[in-house]
Amino acid sequence: NAGVTQTPKFRILKIGQSMTLQCTQDMNHNYMYWYRQDPGMGLKLIYYSVGAGITDKGEVPNGYNVSRSTTEDFPLRLELAAPSQTSVYFCAIRGEADTQYFGPGTRLTVL
Amino acid sequence: DAKTTQPTSMDCAEGRAANLPCNHSTISGNEYVYWYRQIHSQGPQYIIHGLKNNETNEMASLIITEDRKSSTLILPHATLRDTAVYYCIVLKQRTNQFYFGTGTSLTVIP
Numbered sequence: 001n002a003g004v005t006q007t008p009k010f011r012i013l014k015i016g017q018s019m020t021l022q023c024t025q026d027m028n029h030n031y032m033y034w035y036r037q038d039p040g041m042g043l044k045l046i047y048y049s050v051g052a053g054i055t056d057k058g059e060v061p062n063g064y065n066v067s068r069s070t071t072e073d074f075p076l077r078l079e080l081a082a083p084s085q086t087s088v089y090f091c092a093i094r095g096e097a098d099t100q101y102f103g104p105g106t107r108l109t110v111l
Numbered sequence: 112d113a114k115t116t117q118p119t120s121m122d123c124a125e126g127r128a129a130n131l132p133c134n135h136s137t138i139s140g141n142e143y144v145y146w147y148r149q150i151h152s153q154g155p156q157y158i159i160h161g162l163k164n165n166e167t168n169e170m171a172s173l174i175i176t177e178d179r180k181s182s183t184l185i186l187p188h189a190t191l192r193d194t195a196v197y198y199c200i201v202l203k204q205r206t207n208q209f210y211f212g213t214g215t216s217l218t219v220i221p
Contacts (some may be wrong), residue, residue: 004154011137040209042198043155050207058208090154098202100144100153100209 003027004103006091012109013081021076021106022090030093032074034058034066036087037105044088049074058073115199120216123193129186131215133199136180143202144175145209146184148195155198158184189219 007022025032029049035043035058045058051070063085065077078085091103118136123129135144147155156170156206161172161182166173172185186193196214 033209036208044211044213045208049209050163056207088152092154097160098162099145100147100155100156105152107152107156 003051004091004093004101004105006089006106008106009063010106011038013078014111015081017081018079019081019108021078021089021091021108023076023103024072025074025093026072027093027095027101028071028103029093029095030071032068032075033077033092033094034064035090035092036060036085039086045061046076046089047050052054083110086110093107112136113143114210115201117197117199117213117215119213120218122218123186123189125191125219125221126188129184129189129193129219131184131186131199132181133183133195134181135201138179138201143163144179144182145152145171145172145200145202146171147198147200148193149198149214151197158197160202189217191195191219191221192215194219196204 005024017085034046037043044060046064047066049055052071055066086109087090089106092100113196143160145160146158148156159171161173175182196216198211198214
């Protein structure tokens with residue numbers, strides 16, 4: 001997980017609340033990704049970015065927003081939290097040979 | 112979209128080779144196959160990747176069939192620390208998206 005940090009590690013939200021999941025990298029890579037992983041399931045792509053100012057939707061973008069104003073940061077925003085967004089969220093960067101390096105994850109519970 | 116399919120779970124005796132299969136029948140000519148593993152709830156960890164030739168590194172070997180429709184990840188001497196979920200992923204370069212398969216839960220048995 002070196003080079004990719006995520007905050008917070010854990011969070012409990014009430015339905016309808018909003019929050020921002022932070023992701024920061026110090027490896028100066030252009031590509032960044034947000035995934036969610038539901039219990040017992042694989043990772044699903046929410047949004048990705050190919051560089052500052054450029055973002056695009058993945059498989060499951062509904063209910064989320066992203067921005068990429070700098071190379072280092074790629075925050076994920078939940079505007080109106082719903083129980084279906086209870087999940088573990090992983091941020092990743094794409095490095096040499098297109099390998100991905102993942103952050104430690106944020107465990108989110110919406111009650 | 113280039114999806115992958117993997118067995119849900121496998122067991123392997125400690126010290127033996129673990130062979131994990133993956134089907135990717137819709138893979139395109141320029142798409143690579145990547146393998147990652149996830150231990151407990153940590154972020155996935157890169158293992159190996161390849162295009163059409165067999166590949167080997169310090170962690171594993173990757174065998175890709177000649178028609179590229181399937182591949183096998185080989186852990187030559189499995190240890191208890193190799194117990195994890197293993198994901199086979201195809202890099203679809205046109206959309207820059209990684210499609211994670213269902214993953215195989217490998218249990219290494221003492």
